[in-house]
Amino acid sequence: MHQGRVVFGAIEEVVFGHPAAGAIVAQMDRLGSNRAFLMVSGTLSRQTDEIEKIKQALGSRCAGLFDAMPAHTPREAVIVATHAAREASADLIVTVGGGSITDGAKAVQLCLANGITDIDGIDRIRVHKGVAPEMTAPTVRQISVPTTIAGGEFSAIAGVTDRATHVKQMLRHPLAVPRATILDPAITVHTPEWLFLSTGIRAVDHCVEAICSREAHPYADAQAVKGLAMLADALPRVKADPSDLDARMDAQIGTWLSMGALAAGVPMG
Missing domain, CATH: 1.20.1090.10 (Dehydroquinate synthase-like - alpha domain)
Incomplete structure (x- = not known):
């Protein structure tokens, strides 16, 4: 006889096969969001028109943009993005890119909710010996448009690198998972x-x-x-x-x- 339990996470929708720009607008309408902070691939931002199409679709609801997340999500970039999202009064983070950007937004959500303002503050919210500390749940959540296929956009776990120790550390919270993930194959052709x-x-x-x-x-x-x-x-x-x-x-x-x-x-x- 089977025994166990199945846990359903906090992701609300997966939209697939629809162009990213229109799907993002539809999700913002669904969520009642008005100030989207874009965390996006630098390559997509500077070498394609994909991000510009999204910005045009959002219009005045685009509150800011961050396109400087290095590979492996270093703490320093997480803090810069957190400050930018806070200054933009974002009510939603929209990620377009690979796992480092998706993880970066998960970390930014937790930093915003817990008043983290510098790289050392991340120690207060990271997992220690397999245990996530008590923390304030994020209220500024994420929707994700992934351009790679490792699957982090379906996970509540983020990896953030401490460059001082050269170790990628885990952050985990049930509400760190994106509220919605948008699977648009056309945007992955640039990967x-x-x-x-x-x-x-x-x-x-x-x-x-x-x-x-x-x-x-x-x-x-x-x-x-x-x-x-x-x-x-x-x-x-x-x-x-x-x-x-x-x-x-x-x-x-x-x-x-x-x-x-x-x-x-x-x-x-």
Whole structure:
């Protein structure tokens, strides 16, 4: 007889196959948000028109923009982004980019809610010996438009790097997960091939870990097995034809499924 529990996280919606700009506006309408702070990929911001299209769609509801998050989400950049979001009086953070930007916004949410103003303050909200400290829940939440497929946009965990120790540290809060994730395959065509495909292998890893976990259950297995099948089919198709949006969409949905077991409480590793 099966025994266990399935935990449903605080993500409210996943929108897939719709252009990002219109989907962001629709989510802001749904949430009643009026001041969106954009945390976006520097490459997308400076080398494509994707961010400009989003800014134009938001109009006066775009309260600010941060496009300088380095890889691995260093504390220093988190604090700069936090100050900018606070000064913009943001009521929503919108991320467009990879995992470092998604994680950065999760950290900014917690910094805003807990009055963190410098890099040392992050020690007050980070996980110590596997235990997250008591903290104020974020009220300025995030919606995410991912451009890679490692799956962090479906997780309530963020990794932030302490450059003094060269260690990536964990931040965790149930409301750190985005309120909504928007899967737009068209915006991922700008992602370097090596990055898109390697993050896809990370999603494959999530599926395999879930299937092999001793605490797996049918609900989690159904998502992990289907996710693995979709990723195994889609990733070679993206490699063969980078312009194949159907393949990219399948890879994104496979990634969403790959995170189902982890979100449902199945231990990894």
